[in-house]
Amino acid sequence: xxxxxxxxxxxxxxxxxxxxxxxxxxxxxxxxxxxxxxxxxxxxxxxxxxxxxxxxxxxxxxxxxxxxxxxxxxxxxxxxxxxxxxxxxxxxxxxxxxxxxxxxxxxxxxxxxxxxxxxxxxxxxxxxxxxxxxxxxxxxxxxxxxxxxxxxxxxxxxxxxxxxxxxxxxxxxxxxxxxxxxxxxxxxxxxxxxxxxxxxxxxxxxxxxxxxxxxxxxxxxxxxxxxxxxxxxxxxxxxxxxxxxxxxxxxxxxxxxxxxxxxxxxxxxxxxxxxxxxxxxxxxxxxxxxxxxxxxxxxxxxxxxxxxxxxxxxxxxxxxxxxxxxxxxxxxxxxxxxxxxxxxxxxxxxxxxxxxxxxxxxxxxxxxxxxxxxxxxxxxxxxxxxxxxxxxxxxxxxxxxxxxxxxxxxxxxxxxxxxxxxxxxxxxxxxxxxxxxxxxxxxxxxxxxxxxxxxxxxxxxxxxxxxxxxxxxxxxxxxxxxxxxxxxxxxxxxxxxxxxxxxxxxxxxxxxxx
Numbered sequence: 001x002x003x004x005x006x007x008x009x010x011x012x013x014x015x016x017x018x019x020x021x022x023x024x025x026x027x028x029x030x031x032x033x034x035x036x037x038x039x040x041x042x043x044x045x046x047x048x049x050x051x052x053x054x055x056x057x058x059x060x061x062x063x064x065x066x067x068x069x070x071x072x073x074x075x076x077x078x079x080x081x082x083x084x085x086x087x088x089x090x091x092x093x094x095x096x097x098x099x100x101x102x103x104x105x106x107x108x109x110x111x112x113x114x115x116x117x118x119x120x121x122x123x124x125x126x127x128x129x130x131x132x133x134x135x136x137x138x139x140x141x142x143x144x145x146x147x148x149x150x151x152x153x154x155x156x157x158x159x160x161x162x163x164x165x166x167x168x169x170x171x172x173x174x175x176x177x178x179x180x181x182x183x184x185x186x187x188x189x190x191x192x193x194x195x196x197x198x199x200x201x202x203x204x205x206x207x208x209x210x211x212x213x214x215x216x217x218x219x220x221x222x223x224x225x226x227x228x229x230x231x232x233x234x235x236x237x238x239x240x241x242x243x244x245x246x247x248x249x250x251x252x253x254x255x256x257x258x259x260x261x262x263x264x265x266x267x268x269x270x271x272x273x274x275x276x277x278x279x280x281x282x283x284x285x286x287x288x289x290x291x292x293x294x295x296x297x298x299x300x301x302x303x304x305x306x307x308x309x310x311x312x313x314x315x316x317x318x319x320x321x322x323x324x325x326x327x328x329x330x331x332x333x334x335x336x337x338x339x340x341x342x343x344x345x346x347x348x349x350x351x352x353x354x355x356x357x358x359x360x361x362x363x364x365x366x367x368x369x370x371x372x373x374x375x376x377x378x379x380x381x382x383x384x385x386x387x388x389x390x391x392x393x394x395x396x397x398x399x400x401x402x403x404x405x406x407x408x409x410x411x412x413x414x415x416x417x418x419x420x421x422x423x424x425x426x427x428x429x430x431x432x433x434x435x436x437x438x439x440x441x442x443x444x445x446x447x448x449x450x451x452x453x454x455x456x457x458x459x460x461x462x463x464x465x466x467x468x469x470x471x472x473x474x475x476x477x478x479x480x481x482x483x484x485x486x487x488x489x490x491x492x493x494x495x496x497x498x499x500x501x502x503x504x505x506x507x508x509x510x511x512x513x514x
Contacts, residue, residue, distance in 0.1 A: 002343040003302045004040075008047035011226050011257055018053055018225040020045050021218065021256070022118070023060035026104035027086055028071050032285040032309055033264035035111070039298040040228040040261055042116040046350045057118040059108075060218065063087040063100035064124040064208045066175050083174035085208070087124035100124075110286040114295055115350050126221070127205035133186065135217035135251055136202045136209060139164035140183050142250050149245045150212060154237040167207035171196035175207070212239050216247035219256055226257035228303065234260035261303035267310040280311050280414075288410040289315055290363070290403050293322045295348035300341050311414045319363035319403075322348075330357040359389055359396045366407045367419055368491045369499055376401055386454070386498045421485040423500070427512050428486035437479045440469040441513035444476075445506055453502045459494025483512040 011018050022041035024034055038059065045057040067086055070079045074092065081089045081099075089099035096102040100122075108120060126132060139146055143164055151158040166175040169192035178200070182189035191197045200207050209217055218224065233239045240258055247253040266280055285294060288311070297318050301307060310317070325345040328334040334342050346353055361383060373379045379400075383389045392400070411420060433441075444465045451461050466476025481490045484505075490496065497505050 002047075002299075002340050002347065004043040004047045004299065004347055005343070007044050007226070007257070007259060008051055011044070011048055012051045012053050014257075015225045016053070018048055018055045019222055020048070020055065020057045021060060021222060021224045021227045022057070023062060024104065024107075025062040025065045026100050026107075027065060027067060028103060029073065030103060030107045030282045031264075032266070032280045032282050034107075035114075035282050035285060035294070036261055036264055036298050036303075036307070037228050037230070038111055038116050038118070039114065039295055040259060040303055042114075042118065042350070043295075043299055043347050044226060044228075044259065045117065046347060050351050057116070058222065059116075059118040059120050061100065061104055061120065061122045063098075063104075063122045064127055067099070083172075085124060085168065085175070087122070088168075088173060107282050110283050113286060114291045117350070123208075124205065127208060130203040130205070131221055132205075132209060132214075132217055133203045135213075135220055136165050136207075137185050138250055139209060139213045139217075139246075140180075140188070140202075143180065146213065146246060146250060149249065150242055153242045153245060163210065164213045165202065165207055165209050167198075167200035169194060169196050170198045170206075178207075212242050213246060213250075215239055216243040216251060216253065216255070219243070219247050220251040220253035223254075224256040226259060228259035228261055231260050231262055234258065259303060262306040264307045264309050267308050267312070267314060280309065284311070284409075284413070285309070288406050288414060290319065290322075290399070290406050292348050292399075293319050293363075296322045296325070296344055299344040299347050311410075312416050313419075315410055315414070316364045316367070323360050323362060326360070327357065329353070354395070358399060359392055361388055361400055361403065363403055363407055365495065366403055367411065367415070368496055370404055370407045370411065371421055372423055372499060376404055379404055382499050385501070418489070419491075421487060421490050423484060424486055427483050427508065431482055431486070431512075433479065433483075433512065434471075436470045437475070438513045440466065440471045440476055440479060441483075441509050443469065445509040445513060448502075448506050448509060453498060455492075455494040455498040457494075458497050459492075462493055462497075480509075483508060 020041050022037045024030065024037070041057050045055050048055040064085045064087055067078070067082050067084060067089060070076070070082055078092070086100040087098050091098055091102040093102060096105055143162070146164050147158050147160065147162050150156070150162065161177075163178055163180070165178065165188070167178055167188065167190045168174065169176045169190065172192060172194040174192070174194070176190050176192040179189045179191060186201050186203045187199050188202065189197070189199050208214065229240065244255040247255050289297070298307065322345065325338070325341050328338060329342050329345050365388070366379070369379050369382050373382055380389070444462065447461050447465055448458070451457055462476060462480065463473060466473045469476060471479060477493060478488045480493060481487050484490075
């Protein structure tokens with residue numbers, strides 16, 4: 001049984017109307033690993049819904065977190081905002097509401113393309129609405145008990161100065177330390193390092209709970225049934241363990257079903273963490289990978305296993321694997337070892353699979369076609385000419401268009417040079433051919449003229465002609481690549497030439513042979 005189904009059954013047994021929560025802190029560039037949490041939450045939501053339950057998925061944006069330092073990607077003037085809540089910091093580009101919106105909004109827009117059905121909730125708005133006031137009051141009244149819990153769970157010494165709640169200074173706008181002895185609901189005084197002294201009303205959203213108290217407070221407020229989170233939070237003595245104690249003993253609530261997940265590792269770079277930068281952002285991953293394939297990437301392995309994300313040829317390998325599972329799903333025959341992967345394909349569609357096997361055009365093939373045709377209409381023309389597609393439904397056309405967009409994005413930033421090419425309008429200047437190469441091309445032009453124009457026949461014709469020539473098979477291939485794309489190697493020749501107009505290819509071979 002697929003891991004999402006196992007988790008869904010456990011949740012459904014204990015909850016009539018389950019609520020699954022996920023979240024993110026948009027303090028900087030959001031990397032591809034952050035997608036795992038959203039896709040894991042959506043997969044469980046979909047599986048729980050399949051069991052007939054009325055289930056919700058919420059996506060909590062931790063927009064009230066402080067900017068802890070000026071990251072390298074920020075202008076120097078952002079040094080003045082360190083210590084302030086990111087929802088109160090200006091947008092770096094001037095086009096969004098604030099700093100938090102700047103970094104998370106493009107990501108949220110793109111996540112929507114993955115079909116994640118969630119409600120977006122901004123934490124700073126929850127504070128402004130006074131929804132945390134009750135839990136803030138509980139944490140402040142039981143501060144000594146909170147300190148004891150943190151010490152017992154983490155194994156660290158008790159910190160008598162620990163503040164469950166930190167007000168925002170009315171003068172400098174930064175989070176500051178409260179004066180505990182002055183607390184009497186709903187007011188608490190503070191004295192900031194900037195020299196300002198003031199009074200805070202915890203109902204007005206001018207301060208926040210510290211993380212180890214805020215996370216369980218969200219469980220209490222929303223009645224969270226289950227939540228995926230990174231393995232760092234799940235470590236012994238981590239924030240999940242302290243959260244369980246705090247939600248039970250301080251807030252009189254119930255902890256959610258934990259769904260810890262391993263981090264995503266960028267192949268060749270190393271482990272990625274939410275607080276670290278990454279060469280591949282979540283937005284990059286969404287733009288270069290068809291949504292159903294990206295969903296499958298995260299669903300094919302148990303959350304407890306790390307994922308190696310390869311933004312090079314691995315993108316094409318994963319698309320090929322997805323297409324194979326799609327075929328197995330519709331054929332209905334697969335091995336026991338393939339069962340979970342086929343189920344992962346099904347969940348990747350949010351359990352809304354097509355009625356029949358869609359017209360499959362592999363991303364690997366589209367890498368060639370997209371470099372031969374600058375427009376989607378041109379891509380369609382090539383695919384129709386070589387018989388790859390006939391009648392397509394609107395859904396199939398939309399899927400193909402998305403795949404072409406993804407392939408173009410991948411080619412423009414992440415594809416290795418070996419797969420990149422450009423068909424030359426004429427024989428590239430500076431190409432010098434030997435008499436043997438010209439003789440090979442002359443013989444080939446005659447055979448290609450009478451050749452049936454499909455990949456298999458073209459490939460066989462080239463191979464037979466090259467073997468009969470002094471240039472040999474390898475030399476024959478190299479000669480054709482040089483006169484067509486100005487390189488010594490390129491895409492598989494039979495498929496490559498089949499995608500081109502026959503008269504164009506024959507004329508090029510004739511032109512080069514003279």
